[in-house]
Amino acid sequence: MLDRIILVINILTALLLGTISFFSFLPFHPVPVLSVLSLFVPFLFIFNVLFLLYWLFRNRKRAIYSMLAILIGYISFGFFYGFDDDDQIETKTTDLKIMTYNVWGFNKNGWIKEPGVGDSIIDFIRKKAPDILCIQEHSRIRQRQLRQYPYRSETPYQARRTTQAIFSKYPIVGKGSLDLPGTINNIIYVDIVYAGDTIRVYNVHLQSFNIVPSTVSFSDGDKSEKAYRRLVNTFTKQLEQAKIFREHIEKSPFTNIVCGDFNNTQFSNIYKMAKGDLQDTFLEKGEGFGRTYDLFKFPIRIDYILTDPDFEVLDHENFNKRLSDHYPVMATLRLNSHQ
Numbered sequence: 223m224l225d226r227i228i229l230v231i232n233i234l235t236a237l238l239l240g241t242i243s244f245f246s247f248l249p250f251h252p253v254p255v256l257s258v259l260s261l262f263v264p265f266l267f268i269f270n271v272l273f274l275l276y277w278l279f280r281n282r283k284r285a286i287y288s289m290l291a292i293l294i295g296y297i298s299f300g301f302f303y304g305f306d307d308d309d310q311i312e313t314k315t316t317d318l319k320i321m322t323y324n325v326w327g328f329n330k331n332g333w334i335k336e337p338g339v340g341d342s343i344i345d346f347i348r349k350k351a352p353d354i355l356c357i358q359e360h361s362r363i364r365q366r367q368l369r370q371y372p373y374r375s376e377t378p379y380q381a382r383r384t385t386q387a388i389f390s391k392y393p394i395v396g397k398g399s400l401d402l403p404g405t406i407n408n409i410i411y412v413d414i415v416y417a418g419d420t421i422r423v424y425n426v427h428l429q430s431f432n433i434v435p436s437t438v439s440f441s442d443g444d445k446s447e448k449a450y451r452r453l454v455n456t457f458t459k460q461l462e463q464a465k466i467f468r469e470h471i472e473k474s475p476f477t478n479i480v481c482g483d484f485n486n487t488q489f490s491n492i493y494k495m496a497k498g499d500l501q502d503t504f505l506e507k508g509e510g511f512g513r514t515y516d517l518f519k520f521p522i523r524i525d526y527i528l529t530d531p532d533f534e535v536l537d538h539e540n541f542n543k544r545l546s547d548h549y550p551v552m553a554t555l556r557l558n559s560h561q
Contacts, residue, residue, distance in 0.1 A: 229284055232273040236291035239266040243298035246491045251461065254454040261517065263489035264302055267295060299489050302523070304508035304538075311536050316417050318555045321352035322481035322527055324427070324548035328361045334545070340364065343545045350541075352552055353391045354414070356425040356481035360387040375412045383408050386425045386482075392416045400470055402463050405429055409467055413476060419557060422474050426467060426482030428492065429459040460486055464495040471498070477557070480528040483548065487522055500528040503553040506535035513540060514549045527553045534558055 242260050251257045259266075270288040277285035326333065328340035344367045347355060355371065362385060365374060371389035375397040384406050388394075396413035411424045431453060471478055480500060486492045488502070504512040504523065513521030525548055529535065537554040 225280065228273075228276070232270075232277075232284070233287050235266060235269050235273065236287040239263070239270055239291040240294045242266070242489065243294045246298055246489060246494055248491055249461070249465070249495065251454075251457060251491075254457070255450075257457040257490070258450065258453045260489045261487060261522070263295070263299065263487065264511075264520070264522075267292065267302070270295075300505055302488065303511055304504060313536060313554060314556070316556075317536060318354065318416065318557075319350075319352045319552060320354040320356070320423070320479060320481065320527060320555065321347070321350060321550060321552040322356040322358070322425075322483075322525055323347070323550040324358040324483045324525060324546060325360065326546040326548065327359050328364050329546070330361055333547070339545055341367075344368070346541075346543055346545065346550070350550075350552060354423055354479075355387075355389040356423065357387045357389070358384070358425065358427040358483045358548075360385040362387075365389075373414075375410060377408050377410055384427060386410050386427055388412050388423055388425050390414055390423075395420065400466060402429075402466060405459060405463070407463065409463075409470075409482075411470075417557065419559065420476050421557075422476040422478045424467070424471065424478065424480045424482070426480060426484065426496070428463050428482075428484050428486065428496075429456050430485055431456050456485070457490075457492070460484070460490075460492045461495070464492045468495055468498060477530045477532045479530070479533070479555070480526070483525050485524055487524060493526075497526075497528055499531070501531060501533070501535060503527040503529065503535045503538040503555075504540075504551075507538040507553070508540065509538075510540065512538075512551075513542075514551055515547065525549075525551050527551055529553075529555060532558055 242256055245256055270291050274285050274288040325343050328343055368389055373390040373394040375394055376387045377383055377385045378399050386408050393415045394412045395415055398411055400409040407427050407429050409426045411422055413420055413422050511521040512523040514523050514525035533555040536556055539552050541550045543550055
C-alpha cells in the first residue's frame with residue numbers, strides 16, 4: 223500500500239517536471255500555475271532523484287518515471303549546479319572583466335539594518351575592479367564615487383522608472399534605452415569601443431515580483447491568492463519584455479554581452495527567450511548553485527551574464543557578499559579574435 227502511494231506521488235512529480243520542461247520552450251504561458259512552479263524546478267529535480275534512488279532498491283522497473291523526467295529536465299535546462307573546473311587559463315591584460323549587480327538602491331531606504339552599506343558596495347566594486355559595470359536599481363548620486371570609470375550611461379530621466387547604469391573604462395560611442403510599456407522596469411544598452419572592436423552591452427532589469435518571499439505569503443488564504451495573481455501577472459509581463467528585448471538584440475550589428483536581473487530562473491521560458499543562442503557564463507565556468515538571490519532561503523539564480531559565441535568565457539564568479547537582496551556576479555571574457 224505504501225509503495226502504491228509513493229508511486230502515485232512519484233508519477234505526479236515526474237509529470238510535473240516533464241511538463242514544465244516542455245512548456246519552457248513555448249513563447250506563451252498555456253497554464254499559468256506551471257509558470258509559477260518553474261521557480262521550484264530544483265526541488266522537483268531533487269524529489270525525482272530521491273524517488274529514483276528509492277525504486278532502484280525497491281523495484282527497478284518503477285525507476286523509469288523519474289529517470290525519464292530527469293533526462294527530459296536535463297535536456298531542457300542543463301545542469302543547475304556547476305562543478306569546479308581545474309583548467310586554469312592564463313589571463314591577458316586585454317581580457318574583459320564585466321560585473322552585474324542589483325544594488326537595491328545602495329540601501330538608501332535602509333532595508334539592511336547596518337551602517338554604511340552603500341559605501342561598502344562601492345568599496346567592493348573598487349576592489350574587484352571590473353572593466354564594465356552594469357548596475358540595476360542604481361542611485362544616481364553614487365556616480366561620484368565611481369570616477370574610475372570615465373564613461374557611463376544611465377536610464378534617461380523619466381517619471382517612475384528604476385534606474386539602470388553602465389559604467390565603462392572603455393569609450394562609449396552609442397547608447398539607447400528600451401522603454402518597456404506599463405512598468406517601471408527598464409533595459410539600456412551601450413556600444414563600447416574595446417580593443418579595436420565595437421561591442422554592445424545590454425543592462426536588463428525585467429519585471430519585479432514586488433512581493434517578499436515568505437511562508438506567510440502562501441499560507442494565508444487571501445494573501446496566498448493575491449501573491450499567486452501577482453506572480454502570474456509578473457510572468458506575463460516578463461515574457462512580453464523578453465520578446466521586446468529579443469527583437470532588439472536580433473537587430474544588433476555588434477558582438478553582444480547581456481547583463482542583468484531577469485527576476486526569473488533558467489527554468490523559465492522568459493530566460494530561454496532572452497538567452498536565445500547566447501552563452502551563459504555560469505553554465506560555462508560557474509561553480510555551485512550560482513546563487514544570486516535567496517527564495518525561501520534556497521539559493522536561486524536570477525542574475526545573468528550572457529555573451530555571443532564570439533567571446534570565450536574564461537571565468538565566472540558568484541560572490542557571497544550580502545550587501546543587497548541580490549548577490550553580485552562577474553565574468554572574464556576574451557574575444558576569439560584576440561586569441
